[in-house]
Amino acid sequence: MDTAQQAQHAARIAEQGYTVIEGAVSSVLVGELRAALDRVEREHALGYAASRFEGYQTVRIYNLLAYGEPFWQVPLHAAVLPIAEQVLDPELLLSSLSAITLGPGQEGQPLHEDTQQIPLARPRPPIALNAMWALSDFTVANGATRIIPGSHRYDGPPPFGAELPTVAAEMPAGSVMLFDSQLWHAGGTNTTAERRYAISCYYCVGWMRQQENQQLGVPMELAARMPRRLQELMGYSVWRGQYGHIANRDPIELLGRERTTQMIWDDRRVAALASPSAAEP
Ligand SMILES: O=C(O)CCC(=O)C(=O)O
Structure with a gap:
């Protein structure tokens, strides 16, 4: 489609x-x-x-x-x-x-x-x-x-x-x-x-x-054997870099994967929350 x-x-x-x-x-x-x-x-x-x-x-x-x-x-x-x-x-x-x-x-x-x-x-x-x-x-x-x-x-x-x-x-x-x-x-x-x-x-x-x-x-x-996107859909993921985190880590790491999420506390993300234009590279 x-x-x-x-x-x-x-x-x-x-x-x-x-x-x-x-x-x-x-x-x-x-x-x-x-x-x-x-x-x-x-x-x-x-x-x-x-x-x-x-x-x-x-x-x-x-x-x-x-x-x-x-x-x-x-x-x-x-x-x-x-x-x-x-x-x-x-x-x-x-x-x-x-x-x-x-x-x-x-x-x-x-x-x-x-x-x-x-x-x-x-x-x-x-x-x-x-x-x-x-x-x-x-x-x-x-x-x-x-x-x-x-x-x-x-x-x-x-x-x-x-x-x-x-x-x-x-x-x-x-x-x-x-x-x-x-x-x-x-x-x-x-x-x-x-x-x-x-x-x-x-x-x-x-x-x-x-x-x-x-x-x-x-x-x-069993979850560790699933495709990554399915793991994310199940909740081994972090929404907008914050919701669902474990001590600032992405739960996908529990399944032996590397995180790709940029966490909210990264300086650039915090700046974007305060003022969206501040996030421009
Ligand atoms: O079986 C269906 O067609 C609908 C079932 C449903 O809406 C439900 O169980 O919430």
């Missing part, structure tokens, strides 16, 4: 709260991810979730990075990450990576938005972006995500349990729907005999606390 197409997707997210990238993911990767989800579910004897929100007929697998390849490819995907960087922040973080497998009979989820606990007035610039990876065809019948286009501009989240007209985000397997966390949405109802496979790859701005604590949730030996 070229930069003009990326900009078009970013503009659509700003206007309507979401965009769909069809054909973003190869059928090979879709197949690998589905097989890996089935394997993890089997090996860890995972069952249905235990709350209405998560879905009594839904298997949720959290902390997916801890299960190794091929999940590592998801947050880094070239068709998606540059758009998220553009919409949110070049120094964005992965907030969570989880699978949402809707089983037959799963009822519709309550409408919500993904940052409704955050105590900031709405509408606001995007602070989190959900990339919903369709690993099955998403159809009305199997519970395609329901959305209310434009609702990212509303001044609050939906009242709990509200029944409102929604649109089904139907898309072929291999598509990714990117939406501003403020968009009102919900998982649909699965009336088919098949499972609806999806991965939610949820990014946030670099200054925000991540939903999943990946630095503790993913063993450090």
